[in-house]
Amino acid sequence: MSGFIFSEKQEKEVARIIAKYPFKKSAMLPLLTLVQRDERVVSPDAMVAISKKLDCSPAYVQSVMSFYTMYHTEKVGKYMILFCINISCQLNGCDKLLEHTAKKLGIKVGETTGDEKFTLHREECLADCTRAPMMRVNDTYYGDLTEQRIDQVLDSLD
Ligand code: FES
Structure with missing residues (x-):
């Protein structure tokens, strides 16, 4: 079980974001951005949680995330x-x-x-x-x- 759980507020935002796209995976960057903004890090557990929302593997989430410099695997400052x-x-x-x-x-x-x-x-x-x-x-x-x-x-x- 993933150690990362979306808050109630985040769940609503996640649902709203996913609904905007014809394919779930297209919501990958907005979901990564949401997690980075709120948590200041995208942890391995958060990658698992995102992968479940998008019906893909955590490895796929990591492969997309690693391409961009604005997502961090170590917590960053405010x-x-x-x-x-x-x-x-x-x-x-x-x-x-x-x-x-x-x-x-x-x-x-x-x-x-x-x-x-x-x-x-x-x-x-x-x-x-x-x-x-x-x-x-x-x-x-x-x-x-x-x-x-x-x-x-x-x-x-x-
Ligand atoms: S070189 Fe383009 S903003 Fe610094």
């Missing part, structure tokens, strides 16, 4: 910071800003703060190169970054 390190952001000083952010949070890239508030990751192009350097915090994009702007953003998050 705020996931994705720092673009691609060419436009490189040319506009992202390395120094990433270093500044890591130092401010007291962690290395790839780590989560002790209070589980922030996780810091590198990411490839965030597709908003005209505002480079860019970072994404959960679903919000921040561009034209400076050290001061980063401090302001991170300090404003509770």
Whole structure:
């Protein structure tokens, strides 16, 4: 038996999502996104629970999930910071800003703060190169970054 159980609220959302698609498996990414959003991790047990909803194997869920960088098998912080390190952001000083952010949070890239508030990751192009350097915090994009702007953003998050 799976150790992951969808909450009542999640069950309703799962049913609503699956009903939108002609094939159950098409609901894979929205269900992974729902679990990642609510649990901050997609555990092996959650993969089993999703596979049961979609009538497929847990291995199939894992194979889809492993293709995407936004799903995590380790619990991430309340705020996931994705720092673009691609060419436009490189040319506009992202390395120094990433270093500044890591130092401010007291962690290395790839780590989560002790209070589980922030996780810091590198990411490839965030597709908003005209505002480079860019970072994404959960679903919000921040561009034209400076050290001061980063401090302001991170300090404003509770
Ligand atoms: S290179 Fe950073 S947003 Fe495109």
